[in-house]
Structure formats: C-alpha cells, structure tokens
Amino acid sequence: MRLLAAALSLVAFSATAEDVTTYQLDNGMDIVVIEDHRAPVVVHMLWYRAGSADEPVGSSGVAHYLEHLLFKATETVESGEFQRVVAANGGSDNAFTSYDYTGYFQRVAADRLPLMMQYEADRMNNLVLTEEDIVTERGVILEERNQRVENSPGALAREQMRAAQFLNHRYGVPIIGWKHEMEELDIEDALSFYDLYYSPNNAILVVAGDVEPDEVLALAEQYYGPIPSEQNLPERLRSQEPPQTAERRLVYEDPRVSQPYISRSYLAPERDAGDQRDAAALTYLADLLGGSSFTSVLPIALQFDANIAVYSGAFYDGLNLDDGTFGLTVVPADGVSLQDAEDAMDAAIAAFLEDGIDPARMEALRIQLRAGEIYARDDVGGIARRYGSALTSGLTVDDVQAWPDILQSVTAEEVLEVANRVLDRKQSVTGWVVPNREALQ
Amino acid sequence: MIRFAFAIVLSLTAMTASAQIEIQEITSPDGIDAWLVEEESIPFVALEIIFDGGATLDLPGKRGATNLMMALLEEGSGDLDARTFQEKRENLAASFGFSTGDDAVTVSAVFLVENQDEALALLRDALVNPRFDQSAIDRVRAQVLSGIRSDATNPNRIAGATLDALAFGDHPYGSSLDGTAESVAGLTQQDLFDAHRNALSTGRVYVGAAGDISADALGELVDELLGALPEDVPALPDRIDFDLSGGTTIVPFDTPQSVALFGHSGIERDDDDFFAAFILNEVMGGRGVESRLMREVREKRGLTYGVSTFLVPKDLSEMYLGQVASANDRIADAIAVIRDEWALMANEGLSQEELDDAKTYLTGAYPLRFDGNADIAGILAGMQSVGLSTDYVANRNDFINAVTLDDVNRVAAELLDPENLHFVVVGQPEGLTSTE
Numbered sequence: 001m002r003l004l005a006a007a008l009s010l011v012a013f014s015a016t017a018e019d020v021t022t023y024q025l026d027n028g029m030d031i032v033v034i035e036d037h038r039a040p041v042v043v044h045m046l047w048y049r050a051g052s053a054d055e056p057v058g059s060s061g062v063a064h065y066l067e068h069l070l071f072k073a074t075e076t077v078e079s080g081e082f083q084r085v086v087a088a089n090g091g092s093d094n095a096f097t098s099y100d101y102t103g104y105f106q107r108v109a110a111d112r113l114p115l116m117m118q119y120e121a122d123r124m125n126n127l128v129l130t131e132e133d134i135v136t137e138r139g140v141i142l143e144e145r146n147q148r149v150e151n152s153p154g155a156l157a158r159e160q161m162r163a164a165q166f167l168n169h170r171y172g173v174p175i176i177g178w179k180h181e182m183e184e185l186d187i188e189d190a191l192s193f194y195d196l197y198y199s200p201n202n203a204i205l206v207v208a209g210d211v212e213p214d215e216v217l218a219l220a221e222q223y224y225g226p227i228p229s230e231q232n233l234p235e236r237l238r239s240q241e242p243p244q245t246a247e248r249r250l251v252y253e254d255p256r257v258s259q260p261y262i263s264r265s266y267l268a269p270e271r272d273a274g275d276q277r278d279a280a281a282l283t284y285l286a287d288l289l290g291g292s293s294f295t296s297v298l299p300i301a302l303q304f305d306a307n308i309a310v311y312s313g314a315f316y317d318g319l320n321l322d323d324g325t326f327g328l329t330v331v332p333a334d335g336v337s338l339q340d341a342e343d344a345m346d347a348a349i350a351a352f353l354e355d356g357i358d359p360a361r362m363e364a365l366r367i368q369l370r371a372g373e374i375y376a377r378d379d380v381g382g383i384a385r386r387y388g389s390a391l392t393s394g395l396t397v398d399d400v401q402a403w404p405d406i407l408q409s410v411t412a413e414e415v416l417e418v419a420n421r422v423l424d425r426k427q428s429v430t431g432w433v434v435p436n437r438e439a440l441q
Numbered sequence: 442m443i444r445f446a447f448a449i450v451l452s453l454t455a456m457t458a459s460a461q462i463e464i465q466e467i468t469s470p471d472g473i474d475a476w477l478v479e480e481e482s483i484p485f486v487a488l489e490i491i492f493d494g495g496a497t498l499d500l501p502g503k504r505g506a507t508n509l510m511m512a513l514l515e516e517g518s519g520d521l522d523a524r525t526f527q528e529k530r531e532n533l534a535a536s537f538g539f540s541t542g543d544d545a546v547t548v549s550a551v552f553l554v555e556n557q558d559e560a561l562a563l564l565r566d567a568l569v570n571p572r573f574d575q576s577a578i579d580r581v582r583a584q585v586l587s588g589i590r591s592d593a594t595n596p597n598r599i600a601g602a603t604l605d606a607l608a609f610g611d612h613p614y615g616s617s618l619d620g621t622a623e624s625v626a627g628l629t630q631q632d633l634f635d636a637h638r639n640a641l642s643t644g645r646v647y648v649g650a651a652g653d654i655s656a657d658a659l660g661e662l663v664d665e666l667l668g669a670l671p672e673d674v675p676a677l678p679d680r681i682d683f684d685l686s687g688g689t690t691i692v693p694f695d696t697p698q699s700v701a702l703f704g705h706s707g708i709e710r711d712d713d714d715f716f717a718a719f720i721l722n723e724v725m726g727g728r729g730v731e732s733r734l735m736r737e738v739r740e741k742r743g744l745t746y747g748v749s750t751f752l753v754p755k756d757l758s759e760m761y762l763g764q765v766a767s768a769n770d771r772i773a774d775a776i777a778v779i780r781d782e783w784a785l786m787a788n789e790g791l792s793q794e795e796l797d798d799a800k801t802y803l804t805g806a807y808p809l810r811f812d813g814n815a816d817i818a819g820i821l822a823g824m825q826s827v828g829l830s831t832d833y834v835a836n837r838n839d840f841i842n843a844v845t846l847d848d849v850n851r852v853a854a855e856l857l858d859p860e861n862l863h864f865v866v867v868g869q870p871e872g873l874t875s876t877e
Contacts, residue, residue, distance in 0.1 A: 067443060068443055084798075087731075087801075087802045088798060090801070090802060090806040091809065092809075095443045107809065108809070109808070136741070136742065136743035138743070139742070140743050140745070141746075143698070143766065146698035146767075146768055147698060150697040151596060151698045151766070256696060257594070258590040258591045259591050292527065293527075294526075295524065295527055295531060304524065304580075310583045334586075364528075371553055372534075374485055374553065375485060375551065378483055378814050378815070
C-alpha cells in the first residue's frame, strides 16, 4: 500500500486564492465580495451575527421564528412580495438559522443585484408584524419541528445528547426551540430580537458571482448605508461550559428506532480568530478516525478486521463561536450488543492513540484537502457560505484565507496531542439509541 | 429554513439545463456518443454516465440485486480488494458515485486533470472488472439490510412503499429497489455478476462531461472506460398503468405528525402537452413561485411546513404526486384543503396572471441553472436519456412561452382527476378513515 504514495508526487497543486475584496460601511456593516465571472449569476447573502445561542432565556426558537417572519410585510412591501419578486426574476431564495447566525440569500441574474439589496435592506429595519402572522407562522414552525424532530427518533436523541453535553451553554438548546417554549412565542419576543440584532453593525453582506467589487460597494452604500447602526448591540458573551469532570451517559428509547446505535460526543475547541491549529488538527482527527468507510481507523477495526459494526464514523465541525463537539457513531452489526460495540470502539481509539499515525495517511489527507480546494472553486455559493459562517462565528477574513494553509501544515504530533486532550471520556456524553429496554441485552 | 429542501429527485433533469452552456456532441472512435461542456477555468472534470434499465432489470426473485451490485462496484476490482481500491482512489483525490434508480443506474465521477489517467484506470476497473468478493458482499449486504429495517419505521418511506404497492402491484415499480430482507439475504455472487451484465451495457448508455477536457480527449476516455462493456441489452419490463382509484389508505403508525403522499396517473415526458402540465404543476404545488397549495395550506392556515406536488414521468409509467405533513389532529384539514384545490383547479383552471407569473419564473430561472461542472455533466447525460437534442437548450424557453391559457386549462381538466386522487396517510390521523 505504501507505494501508492509515489503517485502523489505527480500532483502539483497551484495555490488558489479566490478573488475576495472586503469593505466596511460607515454604519459598521461588513461586506465581502467574491468574484466568479464564469456565469452571469450572483448570490446575495445577508448574515446576522445572531442565532439561537443569542436568544433570551425562555424564548428558545425565536431566532428561527423571526427568520420565517421576515418574509411577511414591511412598511412598504406586502407579505410574500420579496419572494414573488425573486421568482418573477427567475431567482431562488431561502433563509437559514443556526446557533450563531441567521442568514438570507437570493441567487439571481447578476443585473438584478440592486433589486435584491433594495428588498433585503428594507426588511432589516421596516418589518410590520400582525397578530395573524404570528399565529399562522407559529403553526408553521411547530409543524416544521414535527417534521424535522418529533417524527424522527434520531433527531430527538440528538436533542437529548446535546442537552446533556451542554450544561451551561445555549448550544444545549435546539435551534428550532423546545416545543413548550415555541408554543408561547409572541410578537414581543420576535420584535425585541429583531430590533436589537437586525442592524447593519451586526450584519455581514456577502456577494458572490459575476460582479465588480467597487460596484457592489456603491450599491451597498446606496441601500444599506442609510440604515443607522444599533448602539445597544450587546457583546456576544454566552455562559460557557464549566470543565466537564464526569462522563455522562443516556439511553434514548423509542419504538420507532429499527436499528440501535451508539453516539458519543466530546467537548472540543472550535476555530478561534488567530488560533485555528487545534481545530485543524481535529479536522484531521475526524478524517483519520472515521472520515472514510475504507481507510479510517474505526471502519477498519469494526467493519473489516472484525464484524462488529455495519457503520462507524467520526464528525467534527470547527465553525462555532464557542467550544463545540467532536462526535463518533457506531451502528452495531446484527447480533452484536451495544456494550460490545462501544467497547470495541474505545479499544480502537486507545490503539490509535498508542500506535500513532501512519505518515502515509497524513499525507493522503493533506492531498485530499488540497484537492478539495480545487473542487470547492466550482461552487461560488459554497465559498460565500464559508465567509458568512466564519465571520458570524468570530473569525476574520484573514482566518478564512489562512485556513487551507494551516490545514496543510498540521503535523501528526499535533493531531495526537489534541486527540489525547479531547478524547477523554470524562468530557463526553454517550448515548445508546434503542427501540426498547430489551435491545440493551 | 423558511422552506424545506425536499429530498425528491425527479427525472426531469432536462428541465434544468442551462441556456449559458455550449454543448459539443461527440462520437468516440469506437462509436459511443457523449456530450461535453468544456470549462477550462478549474483543473478538474466531472463525468456522468447513465445506463438505462436500472432496477427494473432485477430478475424474478432477485429484487435488490441491481442495487446491491452497484453498491459493490466501489468494493474492489481486478487485483485490488476493497480497501486497496479505496486507498488508491483517495490518494488520487477522485470521487466516484454509483447509484441505482428505478429506470437507470448512474455512475458519477470527478477527478483532477493532473492525475486523470490513473483515476480513469481505476474507474474503468470498477465498471469492467468488479470482484464481488464474498467478504464485501456480506459487509455491504448487512448495510442494505440495516437500511431496509430503518425504512420499515420511517413514515415517509412507509408512505412511498404503500403507494407504490397499491399502484403497481407485482411490477418492479411496485416494490422498493432495495429489495426485501428475504430477497437480499438470498442474493449470491452469481446474482451480482448477472445484475452487472444486465445493468451495464453500452447499448443504453448516455455520457455527459463538463470541465477541463477536450472533445478528442473525451472520446478516447469514453472508449477506454466503457469499450469493454457488452453492447447488447436485456429487454425492459412492459409498461404499466397507475392502477389506483380515489380514496384514502391509512397506515397506522405511532408518530406525532402524519405524513401523506397523494396522487393519480400522470403524463408522459414526450407528450405534446407536457409543458402545459409542467406549468400547471408549478402553479399547483411547485416551489418556484408561491404555489396555490402552499398559499392555502401553509400561508393562510398554518397547517404544514411544506406541501408540494411533482410530475413523475418514469420510463414505463407516469404519476402526478404530492406530499404534505401535518400534526395528527390537523392532517384531515390539510387533506380537505388539498382535495378542494384539486377540484377547483380541474374545474376552473388557472388565471392569466398565474400563467404569466409561472412562465416568467420558469424562463427566468432556466439560464441560472448553470451551477458547476458536476451539475452540468448530470444535465447532459439526463437530457440524452430522455431523448432530447442539444438544441433543446436554446428552444426550451420558447416551448414554455408557447403554452396558452387555453392549453394549460384544457390540460388541467384532463390531467387533474379529483375523483381518483388517492391519499396514503401514515400516522395516527384524527378524523380520517380508510376507504377500502
């Protein structure tokens, strides 16, 4: 297998920096312009540094609820009009809410950019909600929760896992909200979140596609420039997790579970501004342990060397404002108990920490990450999302641009060091997801 | 998300080609056709290869063989076992996808220009010389069986399986292409070689490519990749009518939100009225403009997060389907609204304004679908598989614009069949009863 590495030396990658230009308006709004002139299309995204983890206690789900309500009327625009205008111009649009951000985007012909800005700027400040909007849209988000969560035992188990993992941080509360709190959300909850956070000094405009940066800046000054900044914008200080000193375990029972499985999460550092090496090392660690069904540690140990699992994987995403999680999942093979599967998973991790990392595996991952940068250039919307999610998660444009090089420079020693620090069961939650108690035998 | 990204893949790739692209039609030295969009700015190539036939070619008693066979193509070939094959692929930073549909199997690949020869040699081996090692069969079979078990308690999958069985019975369309636990457990290595022989042949292949590659190079590539496959093809099953009359079928399942799948027979992809039906669907339950169903069920009443409809022109039958999900105590209301809207549209059709809005959206959106090499390669192969020519891209918006209000309302009266609209509801719906 080693000789395969020889083929890699033929791979000569050219470093590629996207054409990125940044500005800041006088009112504090950040602007990122990414040029891609292959097609006469533009993606217009507005990101707010406000997500579910910024919500006041007791009104979980209000960030996402507000996202829905932003499609209602403003002082000068009818309910649903912006969507109709996007459609009438052949475009597509949507919006999304996460723990650390809320975002809105449209994808349209490049010459329709001013129209998108006109509407998006309008709804930053001029939303007019009615009691009827509040009631019907609350029905919609409750059905959304039904569809995504209540009807999915896996999603319900994940909620319990995160609630157990985060004792003190809002990451333990679901983005869509707890059902009993969603049912009580009202117009004041929505408007107070809106008035505080939907402000130019809390927003990042990302425009990507067939555009010239100076023209984007001129348009942004015209449409977003007049909106006053919010003077009372709070610093994003969330209550942080205390050191976890005791392993947490749970069993989630649901008769709709056909295939029992084990899920493990560890508290893990995220990408910090100017300090992304731990996160880069964790990115390798997830790939080494479970990124590939054929060459990673867990699948080899549990699916090839022994018939213990039908699936195993590892997960890490370093894009959060605060510490996040490193995750493992194992689905036991037929006839293998959850305990035996978990023991085999822990044994495989222990052996990995003991034996160290095959240099050929590190090199293969480095190559794949470099190639990933080439493939990523095919999707300018994806590049735009990188900037938006990073800039709403406490990172800077420099951090985003440094990330590929940091990934290339990570060493096996760094990966092992962070692995030994993070993969500590005392800082973990382990969930067994089963149809009933009998499945525990 | 304000709107759910429904995980429904329609066989309508032809509707999503781009007016921006310049398609080259090539024929390889050995006589295999392929379409190409050259795009030199990024040094990689995306390739999509569609072999018509798909899971309908499963032999009697061997349901699931084509699906298991395709899943095993990445599990070793020639003198490479599964792990060695994958290690080689990963080291080349190439990705290969092998998927199975009712009417076709699809091979997708993206690879870097700089190691394209090695990547293609590996892919060729996977297509031409699969090993089907018993150890790999056992491992992947266990994964498929695990998926079959999970589907048995997934309300959306239960709804789909129930509707398919009611509508198509013993025809391959009437059962899951994954097979059953019993049929998959019984598959042998020989069954997989048989499925491979039947599913992958150059007699029904369509190739699309996009990226940094010339027409000449693509021709050689296609011959190298596919030249060793057999040319003759097995017969397809017969066509089948969507054999289900109106009513409601409830599948009791203990879950808070009922999931409903509904539909009746549809319209063929090459019917002269297909564009009229396509516009009609956009107004009824499409996702570009705000549809009537979204307005009535969601925006006015808050009864659901999402309701949508879609034309499903398969190779051997046609359906017009929709789906909605509402809490158990609200699904009856949602269904009543949908039935009313179905009848209203059948009787009165749509307005000139609705038609104009839908046309504006559909024609405006068309050139924006140019969205990366992999998507374009998929569109090129998909267009060929439904029998379109390259000039369709230039003419497609004219076809849309040519549809008149009389056309679309005549088609509404013909296609929409409120009497025969059948709902499959999975959950514990209140205020609904099964009709049979």
